[in-house]
Amino acid sequence: MWKRKALKIRTRESLKFNYWRMVAVCFLTAMLTTAYTSSTIFVNQYEPATHTVPEHSDVAAGTSNSVVIADTVEQITDDSASIMDSPLTRAAEIIIDTYTSGKSIFFSVLRAANDILTHDFHLSSAFLITGAFLAFFYQFLIANPILVGERRFFLEARNYHRTRISKIFFLYKLRYIYNPVWVMFCRSFFQTLWNLTIAGGIIKYYEYSMIPFILAENPAIERKDAFQLSKQLMRGNKWKMFKLHFSFLGWNILAPLTLGVLDFLFVNPYKTGTDAELYMELRRNYVLSRAPGYEAFNDRLLEQVPSEDELLISKALYDDSEGPYTKISYFEPEQYPVFLYSIQPPARAVRPPRHENKKYGFLSCVFLFFAFSVFGWVLESFIHIIRDGVFLNRSYLIGPWIPLYGVCGLILLIFIQKFAHKPIPAFIAMMAVYSLIEYLMNWLMEYEYDIASADYTGYFLNLNGKTFLGGAIFFAMLGCAFLYYLAPRWDELFQRLPDYLKFSICLLLCLLFATDFLYALTHPELMSELMAPGLFFTKV
Numbered sequence: 001m002w003k004r005k006a007l008k009i010r011t012r013e014s015l016k017f018n019y020w021r022m023v024a025v026c027f028l029t030a031m032l033t034t035a036y037t038s039s040t041i042f043v044n045q046y047e048p049a050t051h052t053v054p055e056h057s058d059v060a061a062g063t064s065n066s067v068v069i070a071d072t073v074e075q076i077t078d079d080s081a082s083i084m085d086s087p088l089t090r091a092a093e094i095i096i097d098t099y100t101s102g103k104s105i106f107f108s109v110l111r112a113a114n115d116i117l118t119h120d121f122h123l124s125s126a127f128l129i130t131g132a133f134l135a136f137f138y139q140f141l142i143a144n145p146i147l148v149g150e151r152r153f154f155l156e157a158r159n160y161h162r163t164r165i166s167k168i169f170f171l172y173k174l175r176y177i178y179n180p181v182w183v184m185f186c187r188s189f190f191q192t193l194w195n196l197t198i199a200g201g202i203i204k205y206y207e208y209s210m211i212p213f214i215l216a217e218n219p220a221i222e223r224k225d226a227f228q229l230s231k232q233l234m235r236g237n238k239w240k241m242f243k244l245h246f247s248f249l250g251w252n253i254l255a256p257l258t259l260g261v262l263d264f265l266f267v268n269p270y271k272t273g274t275d276a277e278l279y280m281e282l283r284r285n286y287v288l289s290r291a292p293g294y295e296a297f298n299d300r301l302l303e304q305v306p307s308e309d310e311l312l313i314s315k316a317l318y319d320d321s322e323g324p325y326t327k328i329s330y331f332e333p334e335q336y337p338v339f340l341y342s343i344q345p346p347a348r349a350v351r352p353p354r355h356e357n358k359k360y361g362f363l364s365c366v367f368l369f370f371a372f373s374v375f376g377w378v379l380e381s382f383i384h385i386i387r388d389g390v391f392l393n394r395s396y397l398i399g400p401w402i403p404l405y406g407v408c409g410l411i412l413l414i415f416i417q418k419f420a421h422k423p424i425p426a427f428i429a430m431m432a433v434y435s436l437i438e439y440l441m442n443w444l445m446e447y448e449y450d451i452a453s454a455d456y457t458g459y460f461l462n463l464n465g466k467t468f469l470g471g472a473i474f475f476a477m478l479g480c481a482f483l484y485y486l487a488p489r490w491d492e493l494f495q496r497l498p499d500y501l502k503f504s505i506c507l508l509l510c511l512l513f514a515t516d517f518l519y520a521l522t523h524p525e526l527m528s529e530l531m532a533p534g535l536f537f538t539k540v
Contacts, residue, residue: 002281004244011273017161020424022154022269024165029150030268031477033143038256039263144184145171152216154276159305162334165423171219174345180215183223187211206238207231213279217299219343229293233282241278298342306337314340324350360413364491366506368413369406370513371490372482376405396445399516404441408434408475412483420483430479431472435463442466
């Protein structure tokens with residue numbers, strides 16, 4: 001028999017050892033998935049009335065989910081004015097915008113359907129339909145594995161106090177995602193069907209709540225077994241878990257008063273950590289009872305931390321078997337011994353730990369400047385096409401690059417690289433660097449060439465409409481990916497080339513960029529045509 005108070009006490013103890021890591025994991029999960037939607041509402045809060053949509057766009061950038069619902073109701077009833085003006089409707093809009101995500105498959109489909117019914121089928125409709133399909137694939141191939149990874153982090157962090165933040169990507173590191181993706185897809189599908197009955201949706205939400213934790217422990221479990229085990233674990237515990245979640249009501253009320261900051265800094269890790277403690281409590285009781293299927297709970301190291309002698313013996317035996325981790329130690333104190341995990345990655349997927357102080361030569365920096373500039377242009381153009389149904393060139397140059405990304409990338413490699421061993425300060429520094437450079441570049445374009453390259457006036461915590469908090473957070477996340485993963489991998493590929501070819505590529509890119517830049521400076525009217533007004537961020 002478990003008690004809410006005992007679970008919360010253990011969670012608070014875990015928070016003392018893993019506070020910043022837990023905060024970072026919940027923050028990344030909130031930004032990369034549809035979880036914790038009420039926490040991110042203020043980061044990307046947008047007021048459409050303060051922004052003029054480009055004339056050539058048939059799709060309003062920044063359209064909130066409540067507006068999408070209103071458009072759908074209008075399509076069905078042909079007259080929604082009397083419904084939409086009521087105070088009850090306004091309250092419903094606030095709830096919808098707070099607790100739903102713009103990355104949701106459901107709202108992506110509604111946007112496409114509304115656009116087709118309103119404007120007939122045209123090119124932007126095709127982009128929106130493509131966006132709905134991409135939202136589907138993103139949810140199940142990226143977001144759901146990250147959610148399972150988040151659960152894995154919290155399960156390990158209870159006893160291993162130096163669990164890495166990157167643990168949320170553990171399924172990708174194992175190259176083992178197809179079975180978890182399939183099981184999570186079935187969970188979402190069945191949950192959606194049960195939601196149509198309302199009461200059944202609430203019951204099944206709690207019945208299925210342990211599936212991500214089960215997958216985090218045993219990604220190889222069969223779909224039927226995962227559902228059955230979750231059902232057995234929650235038998236007689238659904239109402240108790242509801243009361244556990246209800247006990248956080250005070251925090252949930254207080255969090256919006258802090259504009260979501262309290263959610264990020266305490267509530268989210270506290271609630272998820274408590275759910276992890278509940279899972280381990282239910283799992284322990286189930287295993288001790290030797291109930292049917294208990295063998296699927298096969299990760300004893302989550303409960304029993306091996307001694308140093310046990311690890312040494314296990315590693316020696318493992319090395320004799322020549323497993324994928326044989327040539328790499330992966331034997332660090334206060335971290336889960338991955339070489340003892342039930343699923344082993346292919347040998348080609350195992351890489352040595354990244355060196356925090358990796359040095360980049362001159363040619364590498366030149367190459368990475370252009371690589372990150374092109375990456376930023378592709379990313380922003382792609383998201384504009386998919387989410388807004390239009391192509392908006394976010395660069396003031398003809399070529400496919402955004403120098404803002406390249407400049408920030410160089411600053412990361414040259415200066416912030418020194419703080420790479422401290423992810424939180426590095427993340428904050430990336431936000432500050434991006435905000436400063438974007439503000440200066442937008443200010444220069446506006447006052448020197450009278451070109452408004454970006455207008456963030458309608459966004460929460462913007463600075464004179466030239467930069468805003470959501471953009472800084474988004475770039476800091478990209479910056480972390482660039483600093484910790486993309487730059488080392490891209491440089492590794494670049495270094496495989498012969499010296500003459502590396503020099504030739506860098507020289508050619510520099511000549512093309514210099515020509516493009518000089519041409520843009522001498523033809524400001526061309527920049528005005530290229531920089532069609534538009535926003536990269538929409539309501540999330």
